[in-house]
Amino acid sequence: MIRVDEKERIRRAYFLQRKSIRQIAREFHHSRRSVRKAIYDPGPPQYTRVVPTAKPVLGPFTAIINEWLDEDLSSPKKQRHTARRVYHRLVEEHGFEGGESTVRCYVRQCRPREREVYLPLEYDPGSDAQCDFGTAYVVMKSKLEEVQLFCLRLCYSTRPFVMAFPHQKQEAFFEGHVAGFDFMGGVPGNIWYDNLSLAVKNLLKGKGHRVQEQESFIGFRSHYLFQSQFCNVGEAHEKGLIENLVGYARRNFLVPVPEVSSFQELNELLLERCLREDQRRLRGKDKTVGELWQEEKAKLLPLPKYAYPCCKVCGVRANSLSLVTFQTNRYSVPIAHAYAKLILRAFVDRVELSAGEQVVAVHRRSYRREEDIINPLHYLPLLKERLRAFPYAKAIRRWHWPEVFDRYLTALRERHQDGFATREFIRVLELCSSYPEEKVAQAMDQALAWHASSFDVVNNILRRDSLAEPILLPLGAERTPPCPRVEDRGLAHYSQLMGRM
DSSP states (O other): OOOHHHHHHHHHHHHTSOOOHHHHHHHHTOOHHHHHHHHHOOSOOOOOOSSOOOOTTTGGGHHHHHHHHHHHTTSOTTSOOOHHHHHHHHHHHHOOOSOHHHHHHHHHHHSOOOOOOOOOOOOOTTTEEEEEEEEEEEEETTEEEEEEEEEEEETTTOOEEEEEESOOOHHHHHHHHHHHHHHHTSBOSEEEEOOOTTTEEEEEOSSSOEEEEOHHHHHHHHHHTOEEEEOOTTOGGGGHHHHHHHHHIIIIISSSOOEESSHHHHHHHHHHHHHHGGGOOOTTOSSOHHHHHHHHHTTSBOOOSSOOOOSEEEEEEOOTTSEEEETTEEEEOOGGGTTOEEEEEEOSSEEEEEETTEEEEEEEOOOSSSOEEOOGGGGHHHHHHOGGGGGGOHHHHTOOOOHHHHHHHHHHHHHSOHHHHHHHHHHHHHGGGTSOHHHHHHHHHHHHHTTOOSHHHHHHHHHHHHSOOOOOOOOOGGGSOOOOOGGGOOHHHHHHHHHHO
8 A cells, every 4th residue: 555655755756757647657666556656645544444344343233233223124125123122122222332323334334224314403392393293003903903103292392292093094094183182281383294184185386385174174273272283295304293292102112013802002112111211301402302202392382272173974774674784884873763863973983873963873893895783782772662573583593692691581481471570671781771780791690690580680689789888877965965854855856956957
């Protein structure tokens, strides 16, 4: 390697003394190629390592890192390990004592990537927030499922809120906002979105970026009185805070892929990890996220007295089977409302059916197709009139009741004729509309223990157990009226006594 002082002599010989490259190579004992490099590169020589440097601290862990990075190739693309996540897992699971920069450098060498450049921005407290949806994968009920992540982030404190939904329908969009506003303790003045169809109906042509918003979204915005701002088409970096949050939540909240039994359990996990972010202090900030949020909370718009009803509303009509159809699925209503016009409200997790102001039926919402969701209690009054249909009724055949129900029906049939036994059993089943099914099962079990199988016995047991135990207060001397002498007694004393009693 030619030293920098030798380069200087070569360049002087070439440019000032006008010597040829061949002559310089012969005099300085260097190859003509090396001389040519020295002529065009006067700076100090750059050292290039041929043998990799030893990694005494990281070396024992490189195989583990490589294994994780290899496993990422089969994981969802947006839920793979970052260098930071690799570092934390090494510390927590394997007792790594090295620095994070060492891990970052190694991961960067193994998995180089291009980086975009962004313009740094600054916001006032309570003025702005950003919102977006993202996708992630979880193991729900032992099956890998795709879920939709609603993400909301305040721009000043950068406090995040993440909530999982089974879809990106408008009712989930609104419910995510309502839960996010409650979590933040108020409403930001402006919320930034991309041009998602849940809020934007059409893009308007002309100067500037103008949109025609969905009427339902305008109604929701009017309820909370925030302003909506929409990014330019294809310019997602204009709301970079929320774009970063979607990826950050996938990589830090959902890696490794969690195993949950329901959306409620998943959202409890996400909420706990959002709260944990209050302890973080971001680069360039002198306070934690939680401390900044406490400053920002006072600047947020107040929450309205009532939350917005986050549901899809439509008119339906029940058919001859007391079923209404919504998105190919059918939901039962009480037989008294067969053929009636009803109002259906579809929330994320349930469907409510009402006649006027009275809610007549509530069901879990199904996201399958052509499924019947039936409440057997809706059909019991009709079954009392059509006893022979009892064994074939879909409502009864799909009712997974406790085992004691079968034993009680058998006891009724052993004691009474089949028709009377069936009618009596249907009367007992109707008690499930007034008492929890578990309580009715316990009452049946008690009645069987007494060898008394009838509706009246079960009903009396339930009524007895539901009544509060009476509080007996002793009649103390201070509550007893003074007793007059016989000769002094009059009607006034009796009235006093009756009033005290």
